[in-house]
Amino acid sequence: MEVVPRSGSLISHKWFGDAKIHVEFRNLGEPTNSGAYIQDRYEANINEVCGRLDGNPCAEFDNCTPDSARPGIRCSRPLLDWQTLDIDFHAPRFEAAGKKIADARVMLLFDGTVFYHDRELGPVTLNAARLGEAPTGPIQLQEHGMPVQFRNIWVVEGSK
Numbered sequence: 001m002e003v004v005p006r007s008g009s010l011i012s013h014k015w016f017g018d019a020k021i022h023v024e025f026r027n028l029g030e031p032t033n034s035g036a037y038i039q040d041r042y043e044a045n046i047n048e049v050c051g052r053l054d055g056n057p058c059a060e061f062d063n064c065t066p067d068s069a070r071p072g073i074r075c076s077r078p079l080l081d082w083q084t085l086d087i088d089f090h091a092p093r094f095e096a097a098g099k100k101i102a103d104a105r106v107m108l109l110f111d112g113t114v115f116y117h118d119r120e121l122g123p124v125t126l127n128a129a130r131l132g133e134a135p136t137g138p139i140q141l142q143e144h145g146m147p148v149q150f151r152n153i154w155v156v157e158g159s160k
Contacts, residue, residue: 003143016037017091033144039137041128049075059110064121104156
């Protein structure tokens with residue numbers, strides 16, 4: 001699938017809580033700006049071009065982690081090379097009355113490199129902040145004005 005500029009993001013009809021998510025993507029040109037959003041809130045960036053040190057590195061959750069918690073690793077592959085995000089997501093937990101009792105947590109591998117291991121996420125910022133946090137939400141592959149291709153996308157509900 002290709003996210004065509006100005007066509008809108010790809011958003012799942014199904015909503016997920018805990019999930020294992022696999023996304024393969026490739027950047028088609030410069031600049032790049034996209035992302036894989038979990039629950040339409042927590043964004044794993046897809047916005048780095050190999051060899052460039054400006055902009056945010058791919059696979060960082062910069063809208064829901066403090067600067068000090070970001071890995072700061074730059075291991076993107078060249079344009080047109082397929083890259084992989086493997087995400088083990090644990091949704092935030094809420095009491096019956098709706099009070100949040102545990103933050104979302106994530107394990108993320110980018111092309112096999114561990115970026116986050118059991119990392120607490122939240123609160124969400126930027127555009128996702130308008131949604132607040134919830135126990136479930138859709139998966140979104142972001143359209144942000146630049147072409148990106150996706151393949152072999154799968155989600156397994158539940159997490160261990």
